[in-house]
Amino acid sequence: MTGNPHAPNHLAPAGPGLRLTRRAALLGLGGAISLGRASLALAAAPTERRFVVILLRGALDGMAAVVPYGDASLATWRPGLLTGRPGQAGGPLDLGGFYGLHPALAGMHGLYAAGEFLPVHAIAGAWRVRSHFEAQDYLEMGDGEQRIDSGWLNRVAGAIPRPGRRDNAIAIAATPPLILRGKAPAASWLPENFRPPAALLYDEIAALNRHDPVTGPAFADGLRERGFIDMVQGGRHGRKRFAFPALARVAGRMLAAPEGPRLAAMEMFGWDTHVAQVPRLRYPLSALDHGLVALKAGLGAAWAHTAVLVVTEFGRTVRENGTGGTDHGTATVAFLAGGAVAGGRVRADWPGLAPGRLFENRDLAPTAELRALAKGVLAQHLGLDQAALLRIFPGSGGVAPMGGLIRTSA
Numbered sequence: 248m249t250g251n252p253h254a255p256n257h258l259a260p261a262g263p264g265l266r267l268t269r270r271a272a273l274l275g276l277g278g279a280i281s282l283g284r285a286s287l288a289l290a291a292a293p294t295e296r297r298f299v300v301i302l303l304r305g306a307l308d309g310m311a312a313v314v315p316y317g318d319a320s321l322a323t324w325r326p327g328l329l330t331g332r333p334g335q336a337g338g339p340l341d342l343g344g345f346y347g348l349h350p351a352l353a354g355m356h357g358l359y360a361a362g363e364f365l366p367v368h369a370i371a372g373a374w375r376v377r378s379h380f381e382a383q384d385y386l387e388m389g390d391g392e393q394r395i396d397s398g399w400l401n402r403v404a405g406a407i408p409r410p411g412r413r414d415n416a417i418a419i420a421a422t423p424p425l426i427l428r429g430k431a432p433a434a435s436w437l438p439e440n441f442r443p444p445a446a447l448l449y450d451e452i453a454a455l456n457r458h459d460p461v462t463g464p465a466f467a468d469g470l471r472e473r474g475f476i477d478m479v480q481g482g483r484h485g486r487k488r489f490a491f492p493a494l495a496r497v498a499g500r501m502l503a504a505p506e507g508p509r510l511a512a513m514e515m516f517g518w519d520t521h522v523a524q525v526p527r528l529r530y531p532l533s534a535l536d537h538g539l540v541a542l543k544a545g546l547g548a549a550w551a552h553t554a555v556l557v558v559t560e561f562g563r564t565v566r567e568n569g570t571g572g573t574d575h576g577t578a579t580v581a582f583l584a585g586g587a588v589a590g591g592r593v594r595a596d597w598p599g600l601a602p603g604r605l606f607e608n609r610d611l612a613p614t615a616e617l618r619a620l621a622k623g624v625l626a627q628h629l630g631l632d633q634a635a636l637l638r639i640f641p642g643s644g645g646v647a648p649m650g651g652l653i654r655t656s657a
Contacts, residue, residue: 285491287498288427290404290510296552297502299511303559305518308573309580313366317345320600324565346593351532354540365583368595371613377575382560387426389640397429400512402639404431427512495538499545524572551586554628564609577610589654623649
């Protein structure tokens with residue numbers, strides 16, 4: 248797929264049964280935090296460089312997060328989803344003349360201005376499925392053709408082990424997410440005041456909303472897709488509103504500790520926006536934005552040696568649907584953030600949105616692959632060689648690591 252001639256390769260400048268150790272408690276694990284539907288997994292590594300993966304479960308609409316307002320065809324497909332142009336009230340935050348960040352991402356815009364934030368647009372995994380269940384498994388296993396019994400971040404931990412240490416990985420979740428499961432040791436932990444909702448509660452909520460024309464379809468769709476819709480409305484009240492940022496700050500402090508972990512996996516729900524996307528997307532975007540800022544604050548000086556990779560299982564349709572939302576698509580956006588990241592630009596071989604340029608006449612066409620992005624970060628930031636990358640991403644010999652992602656001085 249060739250790029251848009253007006254924006255080729257566009258670069259815009261700037262468990263309860265786990266016994267916690269005293270060290271873990273001092274690192275922040277002993278505090279009770281209301282986490283909402285967010286969780287964290289940590290793995291230790293013998294390096295001063297930190298690497299964090301944030302999974303956005305539910306399929307982020309990349310063209311809402313990083314708006315290609317410079318593409319003349321955008322308004323044709325999304326008249327009800329656009330919120331203006333840069334400089335207008337509610338418009339995107341400009342990224343150099345073609346793309347703009349959603350206005351809820353002001354913190355990321357600040358990181359961009361500091362050269363610590365790099366959106367990578369029109370990117371997708373190797374799979375072409377539109378099922379959350381399958382796509383998230385592929386995303387976490389690191390393969391699009393075969394099922395693997397471990398997650399790719401666990402294999403990263405195995406490539407940079409910590410000899411003599413049993414606490415090589417810990418998940419702040421009911422169980423470690425798939426991305427961190429495998430041969431490398433992993434444990435799990437939850438704050439005492441956090442428990443997953445009972446299944447009956449979901450049934451009762453769906454029944455109460457069944458006849459509502461807006462929330463009824465949203466809950467039904469969420470339950471149909473393994474409950475990947477976050478209870479965004481309920482999360483707007485009380486402490487859970489700040490669950491992800493609070494968790495990110497704790498993660499940053501753990502990663503910053505001299506004896507702390509060096510690898511982390513986090514996850515956020517609430518990105519499946521089939522209905523009323525404009526109001527519903529603002530909250531998870533804001534939570535992610537505040538979370539990255541909190542992660543930086545928690546890391547302190549260690550932020551300079553950190554790379555954060557933010558990914559989702561697939562994108563959403565170019566066309567808006569009849570309920571003010573978007574459906575399951577293909578290409579989307581990924582984010583890199585951190586003091587080690589060569590940011591302050593948008594990296595994309597933009598495929599264009601004109602008729603005939605869409606993938607299967609419905610989706611943003613992918614021009615970059617997630618494994619290439621991840622391999623590039625692992626090679627440049629953690630120093631993993633080609634043999635290690637092939638063990639982490641089996642069958643990816645034809646996928647070259649993306650270059651130019653990490654500062655040479657990081």
